Amino acid sequence: MNIILVGMNHKTAPLEIRERLSFACGDDVRPLEEILRAPAVREALYLSTCNRVEVLARAESMEEAIARVKEFILRHGNLDTSELEKCLYVYCGSDAVRHLFRVASSLDSMVMGEPQILGQMKEAYRDCLEQKSSGIILNKLIHHAFRAAKRVRTETAIASNAVSVSFAAVEMAKKVLGSLEGKSVLLVGAGEMSELAARHLLSNGVGRLIVVNRTYSRAVQVAEEFQGIPAGFDMLEEKLREADIVISSTGAAGHIITPAMIHAALRRRKNRLLFLIDIAVPRDVDPEVGRIDNVYLFNIDDLQGVVDENLRNRLKEAEKAEGIVGEEVLKFAEWYNTLEVVPTIVSLREKVESIMRAEMEKSGSWLKTLGEEDRKNVEIMTTQIINKILHDPVTGLKEESQSNGAMPYVAAIRKLFRLGSEGD
Amino acid sequence: MDTLFFKAALVAYLAATVGYLVSLVARRVVLAKVATWILGFAVALHTVHFLFVFTERGINVAVNLFEAMSFFAWIVSGAYLAVQFRTRTRVLGAIVSPFAVLLMMLSSLGLEGTLVIPDALQGKLVPIHVTLSILGEGLFALASLAGVMYCIQDRQIRQRKMGALARYLPSLGDLDNINHAGLLWGFPILTLGLIVGSLWARTAWGGSDWPMDPKSVWSFAVWCFYAFLLHQRLAIGWKGKKIAVLSIVALVVMITAFIGVSFLSSVHKFT
Numbered sequence: 001m002n003i004i005l006v007g008m009n010h011k012t013a014p015l016e017i018r019e020r021l022s023f024a025c026g027d028d029v030r031p032l033e034e035i036l037r038a039p040a041v042r043e044a045l046y047l048s049t050c051n052r053v054e055v056l057a058r059a060e061s062m063e064e065a066i067a068r069v070k071e072f073i074l075r076h077g078n079l080d081t082s083e084l085e086k087c088l089y090v091y092c093g094s095d096a097v098r099h100l101f102r103v104a105s106s107l108d109s110m111v112m113g114e115p116q117i118l119g120q121m122k123e124a125y126r127d128c129l130e131q132k133s134s135g136i137i138l139n140k141l142i143h144h145a146f147r148a149a150k151r152v153r154t155e156t157a158i159a160s161n162a163v164s165v166s167f168a169a170v171e172m173a174k175k176v177l178g179s180l181e182g183k184s185v186l187l188v189g190a191g192e193m194s195e196l197a198a199r200h201l202l203s204n205g206v207g208r209l210i211v212v213n214r215t216y217s218r219a220v221q222v223a224e225e226f227q228g229i230p231a232g233f234d235m236l237e238e239k240l241r242e243a244d245i246v247i248s249s250t251g252a253a254g255h256i257i258t259p260a261m262i263h264a265a266l267r268r269r270k271n272r273l274l275f276l277i278d279i280a281v282p283r284d285v286d287p288e289v290g291r292i293d294n295v296y297l298f299n300i301d302d303l304q305g306v307v308d309e310n311l312r313n314r315l316k317e318a319e320k321a322e323g324i325v326g327e328e329v330l331k332f333a334e335w336y337n338t339l340e341v342v343p344t345i346v347s348l349r350e351k352v353e354s355i356m357r358a359e360m361e362k363s364g365s366w367l368k369t370l371g372e373e374d375r376k377n378v379e380i381m382t383t384q385i386i387n388k389i390l391h392d393p394v395t396g397l398k399e400e401s402q403s404n405g406a407m408p409y410v411a412a413i414r415k416l417f418r419l420g421s422e423g424d
Numbered sequence: 425m426d427t428l429f430f431k432a433a434l435v436a437y438l439a440a441t442v443g444y445l446v447s448l449v450a451r452r453v454v455l456a457k458v459a460t461w462i463l464g465f466a467v468a469l470h471t472v473h474f475l476f477v478f479t480e481r482g483i484n485v486a487v488n489l490f491e492a493m494s495f496f497a498w499i500v501s502g503a504y505l506a507v508q509f510r511t512r513t514r515v516l517g518a519i520v521s522p523f524a525v526l527l528m529m530l531s532s533l534g535l536e537g538t539l540v541i542p543d544a545l546q547g548k549l550v551p552i553h554v555t556l557s558i559l560g561e562g563l564f565a566l567a568s569l570a571g572v573m574y575c576i577q578d579r580q581i582r583q584r585k586m587g588a589l590a591r592y593l594p595s596l597g598d599l600d601n602i603n604h605a606g607l608l609w610g611f612p613i614l615t616l617g618l619i620v621g622s623l624w625a626r627t628a629w630g631g632s633d634w635p636m637d638p639k640s641v642w643s644f645a646v647w648c649f650y651a652f653l654l655h656q657r658l659a660i661g662w663k664g665k666k667i668a669v670l671s672i673v674a675l676v677v678m679i680t681a682f683i684g685v686s687f688l689s690s691v692h693k694f695t
Contacts (some may be wrong), residue, residue: 054500170541171525172581172586174595175581175586175590175596176581176596177596178594178596178598178601179597180596270663271661271664272663273596273600273664294663294664296581296582302584305586306584309586309587310586313588376489
């Protein structure tokens, strides 16, 4: 396979170098154009994100193409050769295909299973199409990469669980409350993480948001941002009755939510399930609250535990995903390998069919003496003979293409059947 | 013909159970989805079976213990499918379908038996009493099975075991809603069933000895138990774990009343 992939990612290159390269390949440089200028490179894809830079190319001569791509990165990254060698990886043939599929499936991402990379790859491919830098092989390869990524997403649970604390909070809220549609959230205090969690909750269907803060003006400010309802700190007990989800993150030194408050609130809310998240350090919610029936309390460590568990789960799923990637690489290789024999098979068939047609025409005068039905039978019979004769050499060629390289056979068939040189 | 569909339904229930159990082991909700369709198919076959019975002898579709159990399985499965259509808690089937299979297997023991309807149980009100009672009890059973799953999930969440099992099981809120719906709908239906039954008993058996029939007493006890549960739920606002645990106890009492007492009772016995 004449496919190469040269690149660097978050594991091989420090941020500083990746940064330099992606800046350098900004608006005024058209990386694809530049890479394609090399005569050895026939098709190319350029992918640059904050975690990686990848150049995928189909090359006439692999060594030359690799050298040219390296030289391109060297120039734009403003790197010296030794530095570059440390950061770059180079894959050829099916290794390049595998790497591309792993990247698309997010197996190579910083947080395994996060789906952004696929979108970024689609964007890179769009550039590719705009600049017409991809041909039959790269088009097929990239579509195949998308397909592999889709299989990994649907057949493994690699992307199914939260791997950030704020998402874990949403996931747990759903496990306790069920659908979040129409539920209400109470933010006690404000902070980056609680606001992030609130944002996720709102986008998951939570209907109402109440903000309680020691400084009322701050409560108003946060409430405005989320189109919520602000309330003074003295309203906390009352608001505990209305909320289904409470996120607490004040800077208070002691517990601001006590078991007595929760018991009182539960009586008023007829024991409707209450889900509390305590992100504050030191803790805002008395841990005893977590022992109360129908109340579920999670602190920052618990959420981190959920995240860790999910990450472990992703690692397990990654093994399955690698298997899927392996299968897809084989499928692509199969397609690629038949490429070299396909034109020969097509011209062989064309030649034999044209012989048949010519002979039928020659015999046209006596064929006319036959009835309509018999004429058809003769036609069917000749077609059958052609198919049977061609069957073995065609499957033979395909088989050879999968194992040893079919070039000698291709040459022999072209010569013996006088098919002319390829591309005629 | 009707036994053919009964057997087919039993096989389909069994297939659904296997599907659910595999999904439980593999912890994949997708498999539970497939099992849900199989369960739907089983209920459809079972419905055809009842249609045959119905055309053969009218509304008397559950006149002995075995038939009553088959009817019970049909009600629980059907009610579950209706509930899951609304709440998408597919996984609950993992506990409903084995329950149905168990009932069906017990029921199949009486499959070839000859049908004898005792004199004391012949009358127009009897099938209505049986149908309503089993429908009500079926809904209660569903509420209790949701309670079983609630207790498991509650434990998982409280012990912070957020592994594959917790992820696979439905949310606490959904399970509690199913419990609520089961109690809320089951109660008036069972009440009506018992009223019809006692009306019938008064006219048919006459006199004063009917309330002392063990099955009637047990049924009344079950009814009281569920009345208490529903009252606590609606008026006092008990929710979640407490109701879930009590529902499970109620189910055990009910099953005892349903099967066990049938072997004691004389007049009220099915076969």
